[in-house]
Amino acid sequence: MSESRGKQPAPAATQVSPPPGAAGEPTGDGGSGRSRLRLSRRGWTLAFSAVLVVVFAMLGAFVRVPYVALGPGPTYDTLGAVNGEQVVSVEGQRTYPTGGELRMTTVSLNDDVTLFGALGLWVSGRFAIAPREEYFQPGESDEEVRRQNIQQFRDSQSNAEVAALRRLGYPVKVVVKEVVSGSPADDVLSPGDEVVAVDGRRIANEDDVIAALKGTRPGQTISLTFRHDGQPARTESVRLARHPEGTQGFVGFQPIDRADVPFDVDIALEDVGGPSAGLMFALAIVDRMTPGKLVGGEHVAGTGEISEKGQVGAIGGISFKLVAAKEAGATAFLVPEGNCAEASAQAPDGLRLIKVSDLDGAVRALENLDAGRPVPSC
Structure with a gap:
C-alpha cells in the first residue's frame, strides 16, 4: 500500500516538459547565448562607469581650474x-x-x-576662492x-x-624714477638722476616738478638742471611735446622723492x-x-x-x-x-x-x- 501511494500515475493528457535549456526547448530569456550577451552588457556598463569615475577623479585631483585661493x-x-x-x-x-x-x-x-583642492580649501573656512582673472591679466604669465x-x-x-x-x-631729494621712451627727456635724463631745477625753478620735492610744468605748452623750450651719478650739476634744454592727457607741455619723466642722507x-x-x-x-x-x-x-x-x-x-x-x-x-x-x-x-x-x-x-x-x-x- 505504501509503495502504490508513492507512485501515482500521471493523467493521460499531461505532457512532461524538458527542463529549461534542454535541446530543442527555448529558454525563458531567449536562449543561453543571449543570456550571456545581457551579462556582458552589464559588465561593460560597470566598466565604463568605473572609467568615468577614475577620469573624473584624475581631472579633479590634477587639472588646474581658473581660480586662485587666498x-x-x-x-x-x-x-x-x-x-x-x-x-x-x-x-x-x-x-x-x-x-x-x-x-x-x-x-x-x-x-x-585643482577642483578638489579648491573645494577642500573653501570648506576649511580659512581660504577664499576667486576667479584667476581678478589677479592675472589675460595672457599675463x-x-x-x-x-x-x-x-x-x-x-x-x-x-x-x-x-x-x-x-x-632728514632732507629729501628728487630723482628720476622712469623716463618715457621717445619723450623729450629720453635723450637727456636717466633713471636715478637727481633733478635740481626745472626751467629755473628749484626742486625740493616731486610736487615742485609738477608745479614747474603747469602752464607750459607743447613746443615750448625749457631747461632741465640735473646731477648724474654724483657728478656736478649740468643744464640741458628740451622742447616739450604734447601731453597725452592734457594740453600742457610734456617732458616725459617720472620724479620721485628719495632720502638725501649719508x-x-x-x-x-x-x-x-x-x-x-x-x-x-x-x-x-x-x-x-x-x-x-x-x-x-x-x-x-x-x-x-x-x-x-x-x-x-x-x-x-x-x-x-x-x-x-x-x-x-x-x-x-x-x-x-x-x-x-x-x-x-x-x-x-x-x-x-x-x-x-x-x-x-x-x-x-x-x-x-x-x-x-x-x-x-x-
Missing part, C-alpha cells in the same frame, strides 16, 4: 630678524634698542588650484605677475624709508610681494632711529601702503591678515582708515583694531598704546 600668509617682525639677518637695519648712523614686535602681515595666493609684485614691494620699501626719514627731519637704510626681506608692508617698515625705521621703545613690550601687527609723504592707504585681503596676526600672537593691529569697516566686521576675538591714516598718527597711536592712553579705534 588665505592667511606668513608674518614678519620688522624689528626682528629672518634667517639670522635683521629685517630693518641702519648703517652709518646711531640707532637705539627696540622692544616688542612690529609684525607685517601678508596674504597667501595659490594659483595652482606667473613670472610677470611675480616681477610686478616684487617691484611694488621694493617701491614700498623706498617709500617707507623716505616717509620715516622725512618725519625724523647713511644706508637696508630692508632685508625677499620673496614677498605687493605694497602693503610700507607702514610697518616705516615704523621700524622710526623706532630704530629714535630713543625709547616705540611699542614697549607690546606685540603689534599691521598693514598699509605708504606714500613718500607718509599717507597710509587701504590694502586688500585685510580679513586674512587679521587671522594671520592673531595666530602669530599679536594683541593689536594697525588698520588703514579705508579698511576699518571691513576689519571691524571680521576681526578675531581679542585683537584690538587701531585706526591709522598717516605715519605721524601711527607713531602717536603706538606711543599712547604703550602708555595706556586712548587710541583711535575702528
Whole structure:
C-alpha cells in the first residue's frame, strides 16, 4: 500500500516538459547565448562607469581650474630678524634698542588650484576662492605677475624709508624714477638722476616738478638742471611735446622723492610681494632711529601702503591678515582708515583694531598704546 501511494500515475493528457535549456526547448530569456550577451552588457556598463569615475577623479585631483585661493600668509617682525639677518637695519648712523614686535602681515595666493583642492580649501573656512582673472591679466604669465609684485614691494620699501626719514627731519631729494621712451627727456635724463631745477625753478620735492610744468605748452623750450651719478650739476634744454592727457607741455619723466642722507637704510626681506608692508617698515625705521621703545613690550601687527609723504592707504585681503596676526600672537593691529569697516566686521576675538591714516598718527597711536592712553579705534 505504501509503495502504490508513492507512485501515482500521471493523467493521460499531461505532457512532461524538458527542463529549461534542454535541446530543442527555448529558454525563458531567449536562449543561453543571449543570456550571456545581457551579462556582458552589464559588465561593460560597470566598466565604463568605473572609467568615468577614475577620469573624473584624475581631472579633479590634477587639472588646474581658473581660480586662485587666498588665505592667511606668513608674518614678519620688522624689528626682528629672518634667517639670522635683521629685517630693518641702519648703517652709518646711531640707532637705539627696540622692544616688542612690529609684525607685517601678508596674504597667501595659490594659483595652482585643482577642483578638489579648491573645494577642500573653501570648506576649511580659512581660504577664499576667486576667479584667476581678478589677479592675472589675460595672457599675463606667473613670472610677470611675480616681477610686478616684487617691484611694488621694493617701491614700498623706498617709500617707507623716505616717509620715516622725512618725519625724523632728514632732507629729501628728487630723482628720476622712469623716463618715457621717445619723450623729450629720453635723450637727456636717466633713471636715478637727481633733478635740481626745472626751467629755473628749484626742486625740493616731486610736487615742485609738477608745479614747474603747469602752464607750459607743447613746443615750448625749457631747461632741465640735473646731477648724474654724483657728478656736478649740468643744464640741458628740451622742447616739450604734447601731453597725452592734457594740453600742457610734456617732458616725459617720472620724479620721485628719495632720502638725501649719508647713511644706508637696508630692508632685508625677499620673496614677498605687493605694497602693503610700507607702514610697518616705516615704523621700524622710526623706532630704530629714535630713543625709547616705540611699542614697549607690546606685540603689534599691521598693514598699509605708504606714500613718500607718509599717507597710509587701504590694502586688500585685510580679513586674512587679521587671522594671520592673531595666530602669530599679536594683541593689536594697525588698520588703514579705508579698511576699518571691513576689519571691524571680521576681526578675531581679542585683537584690538587701531585706526591709522598717516605715519605721524601711527607713531602717536603706538606711543599712547604703550602708555595706556586712548587710541583711535575702528
